[in-house]
Amino acid sequence: MFNYIIVGAGLAGAVMAERIANILDEKVLVIERRNHIGGNCYDEIDKTGIIIHKYGPHIFHTNYKEVFKYLSQFTEWKEYQHHVLGFIDGKLVPLPFNLNTLHKLLPEALAKTLEKKLLQKYDYGKKIPILQLLKEEDDQDLKFLANYIYEKVFLNYTKKQWNLKPEEIDEKVTGRVPILFSRDDRYFQDRYQAVPQEGYTKMIQKILDHENIKIMLNTSHQEILKIKNDKILFMNKEYKGKNIHGKNRRTIQLPIWQITIPLTKLQIRKTRPKMVPARCDNKLSKRL
Numbered sequence: 001m002f003n004y005i006i007v008g009a010g011l012a013g014a015v016m017a018e019r020i021a022n023i024l025d026e027k028v029l030v031i032e033r034r035n036h037i038g039g040n041c042y043d044e045i046d047k048t049g050i051i052i053h054k055y056g057p058h059i060f061h062t063n064y065k066e067v068f069k070y071l072s073q074f075t076e077w078k079e080y081q082h083h084v085l086g087f088i089d090g091k092l093v094p095l096p097f098n099l100n101t102l103h104k105l106l107p108e109a110l111a112k113t114l115e116k117k118l119l120q121k122y123d124y125g126k127k128i129p130i131l132q133l134l135k136e137e138d139d140q141d142l143k144f145l146a147n148y149i150y151e152k153v154f155l156n157y158t159k160k161q162w163n164l165k166p167e168e169i170d171e172k173v174t175g176r177v178p179i180l181f182s183r184d185d186r187y188f189q190d191r192y193q194a195v196p197q198e199g200y201t202k203m204i205q206k207i208l209d210h211e212n213i214k215i216m217l218n219t220s221h222q223e224i225l226k227i228k229n230d231k232i233l234f235m236n237k238e239y240k241g242k243n244i245h246g247k248n249r250r251t252i253q254l255p256i257w258q259i260t261i262p263l264t265k266l267q268i269r270k271t272r273p274k275m276v277p278a279r280c281d282n283k284l285s286k287r288l
């Protein structure tokens with residue numbers, strides 16, 4: 001019998017299953033309603049041999065050495081730094097908006113003045129959400145810049161994406177693409193950035209590859225977990241173990257256990273031999 005049932009075989013569910021299987025040495029069942037593991041990180045090789053990220057491109061990025069080391073037990077990496085170009089006023093410019101974007105879009109004299117003012121006020125490398133810049137800025141030149149970025153970058157994007165104005169959506173969403181006061185054109189500034197050498201699905205397969213872990217695909221939790229008279233039924237029999245959700249907590253009307261995995265424990269692995277450490281004979285391994 002399973003001591004733990006995890007709903008969702010995405011990255012979160014897989015890591016929790018692995019921790020429970022290895023650290024607690026307990027049996028885990030992972031239920032997944034899709035026909036594959038990996039959640040939104042799922043990727044597969046297409047006819048031409050290219051790895052395709054089925055649900056949209058995913059780039060692994062973290063500042064936590066522990067997280068990078070933990071995942072490196074299950075994959076080797078391809079170092080990858082994501083750069084995004086936006087098409088604004090007929091020019092391809094780096095996004096998120098940074099000092100290079102400023103110089104590419106505005107006349108040089110104006111760009112220089114604005115850069116000087118920005119760096120007098122904000123530390124080099126600081127990031128700030130557009131709505132905050134709009135609200136807080138009282139200098140007229142910087143106010144002009146904030147309005148300019150709002151219109152050219154955010155307004156059209158949120159309109160196209162959600163048919164909403166930036167101020168109509170959660171500030172956290174617009175804050176995910178902040179204004180960056182530096183010349184760093186990368187999309188993420190995290191210390192560790194990469195994609196798994198053989199893809200996310202292979203990496204997650206290895207995370208889940210443990211004798212204590214069983215996976216049930218094509219199964220929504222509603223099909224096998226029910227509540228009757230305040231009891232949880234697993235396949236119509238009373239279940240006394242713990243339920244953990246990988247995702248979509250609101251849709252799961254069951255008592256749910258949340259487990260916290262301290263970062264410092266991510267490296268501890270009891271039963272499994274250590275896999276080959278990440279072979280990144282590039283900048284990535286030097287940072288370790």
Ligand SMILES: Cc1cc2nc3c(=O)[nH]c(=O)nc-3n(C[C@H](O)[C@H](O)[C@H](O)COP(=O)(O)OP(=O)(O)OC[C@H]3O[C@@H](n4cnc5c(N)ncnc54)[C@H](O)[C@@H]3O)c2cc1C
Pocket residue numbers: 007008009010011012013031032033034037038039040041055056057058059060061219220221222246247248251252
């Ligand atoms: C287009 C796109 C691009 C992204 N790019 C990045 C990126 O570059 N870098 C980054 O760090 N993050 C990115 N993300 C976020 C990333 O997808 C998530 O951080 C990560 O996949 C979350 O993993 P998860 O396990 O929490 O959820 P998910 O990957 O969503 O997995 C949850 C799983 O639970 C299953 N499930 C849900 N409800 C039930 C149920 N009732 N019964 C059974 N199974 C159920 C789902 O089918 C799914 O497989 C991106 C997201 C998207 C959509």
